[in-house]
Amino acid sequence: MKIIKLVFPALIFLLMATVAEAQQETAPSAVDAPQAIEAPAKKDKRANKGSKARKAQYEKMVTELNLSDAQQAKFKEVNKKYRQKMQDAKASSGDDWEAMKATMKNIRIEQNTEI
Secondary structure (H helix, E strand, O other): OHHHHHHHHHHHHHHHHHHHHHOOOOOOOOOOOOOOOOOOOHHHHHHHHHHHHHHHHHHHHHHHHOOOHHHHHHHHHHHHHHHHHHHHHHHHHOOOHHHHHHHHHHHHHHHHHHO
């Protein structure tokens, strides 16, 4: 019986030690880390999608509204001006989404008034 009293706690201690050791996380060393591979820029893909969408929307509006060449030029100029304002507002807002939303709304109202 004395043997069981001595062996049993030692056995439990060993089991706990192995469980605790198995759960420790180790940071990968510089030797183990794979070489950095440059991922393709996702921002460029989004920029292309936006550009394609803008072109498609522009073409649709020109067709539906029957705009003359002078009107098309003015329309492009106004859109470019307000696109830049929106990009600036987005860059300056940081993480404050509510402020950015309000600013964008005001810019859209200005743009629609000018158009």
